Amino acid sequence: MKLSSISKLSKARYLSSVLSLIIMLSSIGIIFSHGFNWGLDFTGGVVTEVKVDANIQAAQISQLLAAHSEQEVSVISAGEPGRWVLRYSQVDAESSTNIARVFAPLTENVEVLNSSIVGPQIGQELAEQGGLALLVAMLCILVYLSFRFEWRLASGALLALFHDVVFVLAVFSLTQMEFNLTILAAVLAILGYSLNDSIVIADRIREVLIAKPKMAIDEICSSAVKATFSRTMVTSGTTLITVAALWFMGGGPLQGFSIAMFLGILIGTVSSISVGTCLPELLKVKAEHYEVKPINDTP
Structure with missing residues (x-):
């Protein structure tokens, strides 16, 4: 891979990371200032x-x-x-x-x-269960990522997940579209989809770290993104086509679900490339973190 190509890709990753950070902070502010238009599933x-x-x-x-x-x-x-x-x-x-x-x-x-x-009692219970489902899902993902990757790579994938969920929630908060259990199901689906993209890129970074331990970390992250880019575009593109068809042809009951999925797939693809690679680089992940340490057999 040419160094000029890697340099341009690194600059694009850094720029998208800054934009992602601005989007995430703005989304949190929107959620706290506007709240949600809770559907009947939550309000009664x-x-x-x-x-x-x-x-x-x-x-x-x-x-x-x-x-x-x-x-x-x-x-x-x-x-x-x-x-x-x-x-x-x-x-x-x-x-x-x-x-x-x-x-x-x-x-x-x-x-x-x-x-x-x-009744409102049932609605409150559904809201609590929905929030608990999101929390449990995030904790399970955290445990899985910590087990599969070193914590520096895992933190990038986890922050990307948080970024995607917060962005989708902020869109529904800003537009005051009805937030019901169908939208909550879409948010949980976005977690799984975004996690898949982040794991593919993180896995590639780990492979290059082991294969080329002396290579600069910014070059490793950029080469990993370039190696997985075509796969990411094909996967995201075909999924977006399916969700778009569901959006325009599924009718009103599926509109909110389709919108949430469409936004989640778009922002998830971007965050996996930007946040998912730049945070481990910022935390200075190194090849030595993945070296196999010999076991001392001496008594």
Whole structure:
């Protein structure tokens, strides 16, 4: 590999690392200042299943309910033509008790199949369990990385994971899109995807460190990125195409999940290259950290 190519790649890594640091700090500030627009899974509310004419579309129902409610009402298909699940907060419950009256401008054939209330106790429990799931996932990843790599390489991968999760959460906080269990599932999926990219690059860095112990660490990190770049682009590209198709063709129920995954894959690819390689370099990882130490057999 030419030295000029390595030098340019190193500068690009350093620049992207600075940008990643700015993004991470800004994301933390956004989360604390804006908070989240918690969905019914966390806040509690009312879920009502209705049956109307099969030719009525979700957009028509959403537009009608928006005129009768100050807050957003989620309209989800129940899997059968004409059957819809309406999800709204308890504040809106009083204005939506007479479903027939609300649907009158659209149709007179309205049948309420069932209605249930998710109380705030359940919502609080879901929020606590969701946060606990993220914490346990991060701890398990920390244990795994510490076992597989020396702590300097492991710290780069772990910080990249934190960077990706914080960025996605900040986007939902800034836009005030509804944050529900589907989004939480996407965040957990992002952890696994970003971890995969970071491990591939870290594994390559370790191999070069062992094979060329006298090589400068910045050259080792840049060569590792270049060696794995094509693989990363192919993997991320094909996954982005799939997620984009899910975004545009999956409908409203999968939109939040698709957006979170799309953003997570993009930022995860960048952070694996920038944060995942620059932090170990900053912590001065060396070839001697991976030398096999002989065992003394003398009694």
